[in-house]
Amino acid sequence: MATETAVDVVMPQMGVSVSEGTITRWLKQEGEQIEADEPLLEISTDKVDTEVPSPASGTLTQILVQEGETVDVGMKLGQIGGSATAEAPAQESAPEPEAAQEPATAEAAAEADAASPAETPAPTAPEPSAAPPTGNGKAFVSPVVARIASEHGVDPSQIPGTGSGGRVTKKDILAFVESGGAQQEQPQEQPAAAPEPAQAEAPAAPAPAPPKEQAPPPKPPTPAPVAAGETLPGETVEPITAMRRGIAEHMRRSLDTAAHVTSAIEVDFSRIVAVRDKLKKEYQAAYGVNPTYLAFVAKASVETLRDYPYVNAEMRGDSIVTRNFVNLGIAVELAEGKGLIVPVIRNAEGLNLLGLARGIAEIANKARNKQLVPDDVQGGTFTITNPGGYGTFHGTPVISQPQSAILGTYALVKRPWVVEDDLGQDVIAIRPLMNITLTYDHRLVDGALAGRFLRDLRERLEGWEGDGEG
Amino acid sequence: MAELTYLQAISDGLRTEMRRDKRVFLIGEDVGVYGGAFKVSLGFQEEFGPWRVIDAPLAEAAIVGGCTGAAIMGMRPVAEMQFADFISCGWDQLVTVAAKQRWRAGTPVPMVVRLPSGGGFSGGPFHSQNPESSFAHIPGLKCVCPATPEDAKGLLISAIEDPSPVLYFEHKHLYRRIKGEVPEERYTTPLGKARVHRDGDDVSVITWGAMVYTADEAAQKLESDGISIEIVDLRTVMPWDKAAVLESVRKTSKVLVLHEDTRTGGFGGEIAATIAEEAFEDLDAPVKRLAAPDTPVPFSPVLEKAYIPQVDDVAGALRELAEY
Numbered sequence: 186m187a188t189e190t191a192v193d194v195v196m197p198q199m200g201v202s203v204s205e206g207t208i209t210r211w212l213k214q215e216g217e218q219i220e221a222d223e224p225l226l227e228i229s230t231d232k233v234d235t236e237v238p239s240p241a242s243g244t245l246t247q248i249l250v251q252e253g254e255t256v257d258v259g260m261k262l263g264q265i266g267g268s269a270t271a272e273a274p275a276q277e278s279a280p281e282p283e284a285a286q287e288p289a290t291a292e293a294a295a296e297a298d299a300a301s302p303a304e305t306p307a308p309t310a311p312e313p314s315a316a317p318p319t320g321n322g323k324a325f326v327s328p329v330v331a332r333i334a335s336e337h338g339v340d341p342s343q344i345p346g347t348g349s350g351g352r353v354t355k356k357d358i359l360a361f362v363e364s365g366g367a368q369q370e371q372p373q374e375q376p377a378a379a380p381e382p383a384q385a386e387a388p389a390a391p392a393p394a395p396p397k398e399q400a401p402p403p404k405p406p407t408p409a410p411v412a413a414g415e416t417l418p419g420e421t422v423e424p425i426t427a428m429r430r431g432i433a434e435h436m437r438r439s440l441d442t443a444a445h446v447t448s449a450i451e452v453d454f455s456r457i458v459a460v461r462d463k464l465k466k467e468y469q470a471a472y473g474v475n476p477t478y479l480a481f482v483a484k485a486s487v488e489t490l491r492d493y494p495y496v497n498a499e500m501r502g503d504s505i506v507t508r509n510f511v512n513l514g515i516a517v518e519l520a521e522g523k524g525l526i527v528p529v530i531r532n533a534e535g536l537n538l539l540g541l542a543r544g545i546a547e548i549a550n551k552a553r554n555k556q557l558v559p560d561d562v563q564g565g566t567f568t569i570t571n572p573g574g575y576g577t578f579h580g581t582p583v584i585s586q587p588q589s590a591i592l593g594t595y596a597l598v599k600r601p602w603v604v605e606d607d608l609g610q611d612v613i614a615i616r617p618l619m620n621i622t623l624t625y626d627h628r629l630v631d632g633a634l635a636g637r638f639l640r641d642l643r644e645r646l647e648g649w650e651g652d653g654e655g
Numbered sequence: 656m657a658e659l660t661y662l663q664a665i666s667d668g669l670r671t672e673m674r675r676d677k678r679v680f681l682i683g684e685d686v687g688v689y690g691g692a693f694k695v696s697l698g699f700q701e702e703f704g705p706w707r708v709i710d711a712p713l714a715e716a717a718i719v720g721g722c723t724g725a726a727i728m729g730m731r732p733v734a735e736m737q738f739a740d741f742i743s744c745g746w747d748q749l750v751t752v753a754a755k756q757r758w759r760a761g762t763p764v765p766m767v768v769r770l771p772s773g774g775g776f777s778g779g780p781f782h783s784q785n786p787e788s789s790f791a792h793i794p795g796l797k798c799v800c801p802a803t804p805e806d807a808k809g810l811l812i813s814a815i816e817d818p819s820p821v822l823y824f825e826h827k828h829l830y831r832r833i834k835g836e837v838p839e840e841r842y843t844t845p846l847g848k849a850r851v852h853r854d855g856d857d858v859s860v861i862t863w864g865a866m867v868y869t870a871d872e873a874a875q876k877l878e879s880d881g882i883s884i885e886i887v888d889l890r891t892v893m894p895w896d897k898a899a900v901l902e903s904v905r906k907t908s909k910v911l912v913l914h915e916d917t918r919t920g921g922f923g924g925e926i927a928a929t930i931a932e933e934a935f936e937d938l939d940a941p942v943k944r945l946a947a948p949d950t951p952v953p954f955s956p957v958l959e960k961a962y963i964p965q966v967d968d969v970a971g972a973l974r975e976l977a978e979y
Contacts, residue, residue, distance in 0.1 A: 190850050193902075240898065242845070259905075329908045332936040349979050355908045355939040 191267020192241035194225060196250075198258045206230040207255040207427045208262065213245045219265065226262070229427040233526065233557045234519075241265045253424060329355050337362045428524040439586045443626035447581040447593075450639040453604075454597055454617040456649045457481050464538075472539060479515075479571050480542035482594050482621070485645040487511050487533045487541075490567060493638045495630050496623075497567045499587045505629065510534055514565035514585055515545055517552040526552050527585055529565040569594065578620045589629045593622040659837045662830040664804035665769075666695050668811035669733065671841050673703055676731060679815060682709040682718055683735030683769075692737045693771060693830060719745030719768065723753040723820075726766040731815055738782045739772035739824060742790075753820040754795030763818035767811070773826040773865055773915055774963055780951035783959075785864070785916040790822050791893040791925075797821040797846060798893040802867040804835040806890055809844025817846060826865045833868070849896035851903070855885035858976045859903040861926055862913040863889040866964065870913055873969035882977045892922050900926060901934050908939035909976045915963055918946035940979040945972050 196206050206228040213219050213226075225239040239245075243266035250262045326334070326341050330353050334341045344361045346353035416422055425433075439445075457478065464476045490497040494507035513533035517526055528548035530536070536544060551557050568585045573595035582591045602616040621642065625635045659667060672679045680703075681696055687710035690697030700708040711718045715736060722732035736742050742749070745768075753764050774783030787798045797819050801807040807825065814821035852867050853874055860870045867888045874884035887903050889895050904910050910930055912923035927942040945964050953959050 190848065192848075241848070327908075327939045328936045329939045352979070354979075 191246070192243070192265045193261045194237070194240060194263040194265060196228070196256055196258050196260050196262055197237060205255055205257050208250055208252050209234065209426070210252055211248060211263075212236075213239075215245055215248050217245050219243065219245055227555070230431075233555075233559060233562060234428055234523075235555050235557065239265060255427065325350075325352055327352070327355070330358050333358050333362065339365075426524070428526075432524055435586065436583050439583050442586055443584050443589075444628050445581070445584065445624055446627045446632065446635070447622050447624040448632065448635045448639060449579060449620055449622045450643050452619050452621055452643045452646050453602065454478070454619050454646065457646060458597075458617050460649055468539065468542065472543065474539060474543045474546060476538060476542045477545065478597060478619070479569065479594060480538055480545055481646065481649070482592070483513060483515075483533065483541045483545065483569055484536075484538050485642055485649075486567070486569060486592055487513060487536075489638060489642045489645060491534070492641060493634065495634060496590045496625065496638050498589050498629060499566070500589070500626070500629055501587065508566055510566070512564050512566045513541075514568035514588075515548060516568060516570035516582075517549045520553060526557065526562060527565060527568055528552050528557055528561045529563065531564070568592070573597070573619070580622060582622070582624050584624060584626055590623055590625040590635075593624065595620045595622070656836040656838050658834050659804050659808075660831050661801075661804045661807050661825070661833045661835075662693065662695060664807040664835075664837045665811060665825055666697070666699075667837060668808035669696070670699070670702075671808075672731075672812055672815045673699070673707065675841065676815075677707075678729065678731040679733060680707040680709065680725075680730065681733045681735065682711050682722065684711055684713055684718075684737045686710060686735050691735060693827065695735070695769075695825075715741050715744035716748055720748035720752070722766045722768070723748055723756070723764060726753070726764045726820070727756060727762050731765050731767075733767045733769060733815065735769045736771070738778075739770035739786055740781050740784045742768065742770060742786065742822075749790075749796070749820065750793050754793050756795075757819060758795055764820050765815070765818050767814045767821050767823050769823045769825060771827050771830075772824045773828050774952050774959060775828040775865070777954055777956050777959055778827075778952070779954040783952040785824070785914070787822070787824050787892050788916055788920060788922040788925075791895075791922050795819065796893065797891065798824065799846060799891045800824045800826070800863040801844075801890060802826075802829070802833075802852070802864055802888050804833060804837045806844050806850070808837055809842050810846070810890065812841060813843040813846050816843065821846070824864065828865045829868075844890070846891045847894035847896055848890065849899035850888045850890055851885065851899070852888040853884060853886040855883035855907070857883045857907055858909040858911060858973050859885045859887060859900075859907045860911045860913055860969070860973070861887050861889065861900050861903070861923075863892060864915065866913050866915050869964060869966055870969055872966040873973055876966070876970045877973055877977070880974075882973065884973060895922075895926070897929060897933075900930065904930050904934045905937045908937050909979065910938075910940075911943045911945060911969070911972050911976060913945045913964060913969060913972075915947060917949050918944060919949050921946050940976050943972055943976055945969060 207230070208226060209229045210227040212224050219225060219239045219242065221240065221242045222238045224236040225245070226237050228235060228237055245263060245265055246267055247264040248262070249264075250256050250260070256262070330341055333355065339358070339362065341353045341358060344353045344357055345351075346357050348354040348357070461476055461478070461481065468474050468476050490511055495505070497511055498505055498507045500506075511533045513530045514527040515530065517528060519526060528551065530541070530544040530548060533541060533544070548557075548561065551561065565585060565588060567588055568591045570582045570591060571594045572580050572582070573593075576596045578595045578598065580593050580595065582593050584591050597617050597619045599615050600618045601613050602618065603611050604614045604616070606612045621639065623635050623639050669681065673681070681699060683691070685692055686696045687700040687705060687708045690699070696708060711721075718734050718736075719742075722734045725732045736745075749768070753766065756762055756764050770786075772785050772787075774785075776783070787800060790796045791798045797814070797817065799810045799814055799821055801810045811823060814823050853871060855874065860874070862870050867886060870884070870886050874886060877884055885903050885907055887899055889900075910927075912926045914921055914923050916922065921944075923944045923946055927944055930938070930942050945968060947962050947964065950962070953962055
């Protein structure tokens with residue numbers, strides 16, 4: 186007999202700025218057994234796609250949120266163990282006003298809604314806000330009250346407190362948000378429940394709201410209708426994934442933010458090809474790592490960035506922020522065209538060729554196996570993208586915000602190339618050539634600077650010294 | 656299901672495992688002919704024979720050391736300390752050998768040490784302690800503190816199954832006072848999973864062992880005043896169910912950490928620190944601790960009452976938090 190208590194499966198917090206996630210797939214069905222830490226479901230957020238391990242061993246007794254649905258962080262998605270009870274998925278933070286004193290009418294709610302959703306909370310209950318503020322207006326604000334206040338954009342000093350010394354308690358602010366500030370945040374995609382009784386702000390002065398007859402409940406927000414008729418023959422409609430939405434938003438925002446300019450340079454890879462041939466066997470035998478051309482470019486770029494701090498910089502408000510480190514983003518394509526993600530190799534300036542080759546292999550692997558955690562994709566300072574895998578020789582990538590540049594590497598092709606022979610004569614030789622682009626934010630990086638960066642990068646690659654151990 | 660006392664549930668769990676698995680044996684002072692100081696193993700020697708229910712000399716180091724060796728060799732020993740307090744004589748074997756062995760050499764040490772612990776009977780300084788935090792601090796040891804008869808059986812079976820040395824703290828004050836439904840068949844209660852003993856919204860109490868009941872009585876007192884208390888029974892102190900604690904904290908935003916052990920260095924400090932670290936932005940009041948003062952347990956009934964947290968102490972602390 187199972188004596189385990191029921192364990193809730195909740196939408197995990199996948200990073201500080203992530204507030205919601207979409208369930209892409211349940212890996213277990215109701216009634217199936219699962220071990221703790223075994224993958225239970227897959228979720229997609231605007232940062233990463235990932236598997237969620239089971240929080241406990243037992244039977245998956247309930248699935249409360251179906252595939253394709255997007256819910257807030259912390260919402261209960263299902264249950265392991267216990268008995269399946271028909272429990273409606275409740276918002277964790279939804280407060281329960283235990284003493285309903287004045288049922289707010291739907292009309293009042295509608296009025297408040299119509300009022301401009303400005304910073305100041307819409308006045309809801311008539312008068313009672315005149316309750317005397319106790320204390321000197323400098324009452325202590327607890328961490329949870331501060332957090333709720335910032336989440337809802339309300340000023341705790343405007344809320345009558347019932348805690349010790351007139352302090353605003355969590356209950357006070359939740360009741361306040363529920364009755365007033367909550368109007369700013371309409372629940373999405375959920376049919377509005379019957380208007381909840383709002384708690385009067387102050388128990389004193391119970392200005393009785395005229396109990397009007399029950400107004401018609403607000404209409405559930407109709408989902409943007411995709412009428413079947415609007416799909417033309419031959420068209421297929423699929424929902425946008427969270428990752429795709431994230432990419433779309435980021436690409437648009439980057440182009441709206443930075444002044445994108447792309448410069449290109451041709452690099453003779455003869456020496457790199459030779460060095461790589463020599464190292465390849467050794468690296469694979471000794472470390473199981475392939476020294477890719479990308480790793481060479483990464484190493485040379487990181488070294489070159491030392492001399493060009495603005496290319497590894499960020500415009501932050503009114504300031505320009507440069508660094509003595511490089512967190513190197515590597516754009517990785519996910520299988521089946523499912524999107525692109527840019528995991529980051531931290532402190533790349535401290536890695537030699539082997540370290541970079543290994544780092545690139547590791548993050549690419551993690552990205553494709555959905556093992557990235559939010560920290561893996563944050564904090565990049567410069568990015569390399571490698572769209573040359575399919576033979577393209579030029580491109581204009583989009584900068585990953587808030588960085589100031591992105592380097593593109595393209596196909597390595599053999600070309601007839603004019604070189605100088607020992608006698609100083611020009612001869613045509615067959616050389617492996619690669620186009621490399623630097624797309625930079627012209628607000629911060631001038632064209633000449635970008636040109637010098639590319640020149641130095643080319644010199645490093647063409648005159649590659651040693652075996653990369655430096 | 657049968658209604659058993661906490662003590663009967665422990666016997667039931669031990670008997671179940673001894674019948675199922677011949678590697679399980681019991682050793683301790685007076686556990687055989689006499690049936691144990693508290694009669695947990697009454698009738699065991701008749702059923703299992705003197706080689707599986709072994710009366711040991713008054714030598715805890717030998718008992719714990721012998722069990723460690725037997726466990727390394729593949730047996731599943733269960734040692735009984737007559738009182739938890741006496742485990743200090745076996746410290747070296749337990750902490751230096753048993754706890755480290757698996758990490759040092761890779762061999763499991765599937766042993767259980769049963770520790771009748773806790774006060775409330777004027778047992779004085781040598782027969783009343785709750786030394787779980789001393790052992791929770793030792794990597795490699797697990798500490799189990801059941802509060803209900805059902806958990807007493809399920810956790811004991813899990814402890815016997817577990818490949819690590821497990822200290823099983825059975826609270827003497829619960830032995831015959833607490834009764835509950837216990838399934839007759841064999842079952843396990845996982846180590847490291849807390850239990851919500853009482854559901855509430857205003858203040859969380861994080862506790863274990865006998866204090867679960869003290870907290871529950873205090874919660875009942877406050878109920879009439881409209882203060883709703885949630886009680887999380889940790890069930891095991893090491894590993895402890897951080898997720899369950901943080902979940903409760905995020906719900907109520909006010910926490911009392913309660914234990915019968917002394918305050919300084921008690922396990923409550925670890926819990927309070929974790930809450931402050933990981934749920935800071937969910938707190939609406941300081942994390943509060945209620946524990947015994949930093950002295951040995953007094954003999955005097957009056958002093959002992961003042962020493963062990965009582966229902967009124969808990970109710971007072973909870974009211975303070977609710978009103979904060």
